[in-house]
Amino acid sequence: MSVLALARPELLELRGYSSARREAGAAATMLNANESPWPSGNGMALHRYPEPQPTELRRTMASLYGVACNQVLLCRGSGEGIDLLVRAFCRSGHDAILICPPTFGLYAVCAEVQGAARIEVPLDAGFKPDTKAILAAARHSVKLVFLASPNNPTGALVRRTCIDQLASGLAGNAVLVVDEAYIEFADSSSTCELLGRHENLVVLRSLSKAWALAGARVGAVVAHPQVVALLERIAAPYPLPAPSTAAVLSALDCTRRDEFSRRVARLVGERERLRGALEALAGVREVLHSDANFLCVRFDDADAELGKLARGGVVVRDVRAQHRLQDCLRISIGTPAENDRLLDALAAAQEFA
Numbered sequence: 001m002s003v004l005a006l007a008r009p010e011l012l013e014l015r016g017y018s019s020a021r022r023e024a025g026a027a028a029t030m031l032n033a034n035e036s037p038w039p040s041g042n043g044m045a046l047h048r049y050p051e052p053q054p055t056e057l058r059r060t061m062a063s064l065y066g067v068a069c070n071q072v073l074l075c076r077g078s079g080e081g082i083d084l085l086v087r088a089f090c091r092s093g094h095d096a097i098l099i100c101p102p103t104f105g106l107y108a109v110c111a112e113v114q115g116a117a118r119i120e121v122p123l124d125a126g127f128k129p130d131t132k133a134i135l136a137a138a139r140h141s142v143k144l145v146f147l148a149s150p151n152n153p154t155g156a157l158v159r160r161t162c163i164d165q166l167a168s169g170l171a172g173n174a175v176l177v178v179d180e181a182y183i184e185f186a187d188s189s190s191t192c193e194l195l196g197r198h199e200n201l202v203v204l205r206s207l208s209k210a211w212a213l214a215g216a217r218v219g220a221v222v223a224h225p226q227v228v229a230l231l232e233r234i235a236a237p238y239p240l241p242a243p244s245t246a247a248v249l250s251a252l253d254c255t256r257r258d259e260f261s262r263r264v265a266r267l268v269g270e271r272e273r274l275r276g277a278l279e280a281l282a283g284v285r286e287v288l289h290s291d292a293n294f295l296c297v298r299f300d301d302a303d304a305e306l307g308k309l310a311r312g313g314v315v316v317r318d319v320r321a322q323h324r325l326q327d328c329l330r331i332s333i334g335t336p337a338e339n340d341r342l343l344d345a346l347a348a349a350q351e352f353a
């Protein structure tokens with residue numbers, strides 16, 4: 001069975017908006033898109049609509065992820081990829097997504113916006129996905145199962161055998177979406193390697209974290225070519241602004257790859273230094289295992305620690321509202337100086353009102 005049988009049937013007929021740039025590429029005289037014939041005068045040539053899926057960027061990212069160009073859909077951050085997947089697969093009022101809390105909040109928000117139900121199968125006591133429970137719960141109406149690996153906000157990678165088993169078990173019923181926003185920080189290869197084995201597997205990749213390009217808003221859905229083609233039909237006509245594409249291409253330039261590896265290695269080194277320092281602090285109960293660029297930390301009194309951090313001018317993410325994280329704060333790894341400031345603030349004596 002084709003994975004498209006799981007998509008919203010009415011979308012299979014949809015041709016999608018046929019933009020001028022899609023109908024006809026470049027020509028000597030371009031009079032088909034109602035653009036200005038002159039640039040705006042700010043020194044940047046932005047008067048032409050960009051390619052809907054910029055060819056060079058698509059090729060570069062496909063090669064970065066070790067897949068074919070037709071397996072890559074470029075989008076405005078992987079966040080847009082989540083939204084496109086929910087809109088493509090979930091009929092409002094009928095279908096559901098499955099998530100494993102505690103996890104990234106955007107999956108639930110996109111489902112709510114689309115009118116899709118949400119089924120929750122919490123991570124187990126070790127914050128690992130409960131494969132059996134997921135497969136049992138995904139029998140009815142679930143079209144998408146979201147797993148982040150490494151997970152946000154807990155930080156741990158999902159084992160490859162677990163992803164393999166889930167994709168096989170869900171085949172014919174649901175798509176498994178593995179969100180790899182933080183995979184570059186983990187000591188592991190990407191789930192993209194499994195795409196050939198499972199038609200119902202989708203991988204989300206982002207340039208916002210390890211590639212230091214959050215402001216450019218570029219990410220990718222890596223999937224079966226049929227899924228990519230479907231998402232492309234429902235995506236915005238020109239999702240990627242030309243300056244973002246140019247900025248990303250220069251940052252991904254092969255000559256900058258060494259710089260990238262050094263930055264990731266330095267960040268992982270800082271993460272482990274910070275872990276050691278935090279574990280030695282009174283008031284820290286546990287530092288969860290992390291394969292990402294943040295640490296999820298259990299405190300005896302998170303309110304008191306937040307107060308100290310505020311006085312030191314440091315903000316961290318309060319994740320205490322999440323399942324089984326009632327005493328946790330999530331700390332992003334910064335520069336060595338920033339991490340020292342965090343440690344100094346936490347080491348300061350508590351002020352009593």
Ligand SMILES: *Cc1c(COP(=O)(O)O)cnc(C)c1O
Nearest residue numbers: 077078079104152181206208219
């Ligand atoms: C940060 C994050 C994203 C979003 O990344 P963008 O590419 O910037 O949209 C996706 N998934 C998870 C789990 C994240 O933490």
